[in-house]
Amino acid sequence: MRVIAGSAKRLQLKTLDGLETRPTTDRIKETLFNMIAPFLYDCVFLDLFSGSGGIGIEALSRGAKEAVFVEKNPKAMECIKSNLKTTRLEKKALTLTKDVMAALYCLEGERTFDYIFMDPPYHQELEREVLHYLKDSELVYEDTVIIVEAAKDTDFSYIEDFGYAVIKTKEYKTNKHVFLERAGKEEIC
Template identity: 75%
Template sequence: MRVIAGSARSLRLKTPEGMATRPTTDRIKETLFNIIGPSMYDCTFLDLFSGSGGIGIEALSRGAREAVFVESSPKAMKCIKENLTFTRLAPKALTVTSDVMNALCRLEGEKVFDFIFMDPPYDQGYERRVLEYLSESELAYEDTLIIVEASLDTDFSYAEEIGFSLIREKRYKTNKHVFLERAGREEIC
C-alpha cells in the first residue's frame, strides 16, 4: 500500500499484521481521491475506523490542513503513528485510540470536519450508528461530505429518514463507496 499523490507520493505505508483490518487497495483509493481530491486543499478530514491510516494520510498528502484518525486497536494505532512519522505528516494529524462512538463524543464541540470517511467492519451496522450520531452532531455541517466504505450489499435506504441524502455510490468488485450529505443541500459532487 502506498500514498498515491501529493507531498508523500509513492511512499509505502505499513499495514497492521493479521486480518483485523482490510486496507483500502491503491486502485480503490485512487478512484476515491479522483472523485474528492479537488476539494482536499486546506480541508479538515476525519478518518474513522482508520486501520493503517491510508485514507487520512492520502488526504494530508494532498493538502488537507488536518486529519483526525480514530482507531480502537492499539496495534493498528501504532502502525498509523509510524506511517504518519514516516510520511512527515504527523504535525497535521491527531490520533485518537478509542472506539468510534466514544471518540465522536470526545471530539464534539472541538472540531468540525469538511470530510468524514469511515471504513467500519462490514455487515455489523456500525455505519448506521455513526450516521445516526452525525445527524445531530456539530462535527458535521451542511457541506460536510460523508463517505462510507461498505460491502456491496450494505443497505443505506434508511439514510433519508435520519437526515441524509445519498448523493453518489461508486461500486467496485467487492465493496462500494457511498457519498452522503445532510439532506437539503442542492449541489451534487
C-alpha cells in the same frame, strides 16, 4: 500499500499483519481520491475506523489542513503513528485510540469536518450507528461530505430517514463508497 499522490507520493505505508484490518487497495483509494481531490486543499478530514491510516494520510498528502485518525486497536494505532512519521505528516494529525463512538463524543464541540470517511467492519451495522449520531452532531455542517466504505450488499435504505441525501455511489467488485450530505441543502444558481 502506498501514498498515491501529493507531498508523500510513492512512500510505502505499513499495514497490520493478519485479518484485523482491511486496507483499502491502492486502486480503490486512487478512484476515491480522484473524485474528491479538487476539494481537499485546506480541509479538515476525519478518518474513522482508520486501520493503518492510509485514507487520512492520503488526504494529508493531497493538501488537507488536518486529519483526525480514530482507531481503537492499539497495534493499528502504532501502525498509523509510524506511517505518519514516515510521511512526515504527524504535525497535521491528531490520533485517538478510542472506540469510534467515544471519539465522536470527545470531538463534539471541538471541530467541524469537511470530510468524514469511515470504513467500519462489514456487516455489523456500525456505519448506521455512526450516521445516526452524526445526523444531529456539530461535527457536521451543511457542506460536510460523509463517505462510507461498505460491503457491496450493505443496505442504506434508512439514509433519508436519518436526514441525509446520497450524492453518489461508486461500486467495486465486493464493496462500495457511498457519498452523503445532509438533506435539504439549497443549491445556489
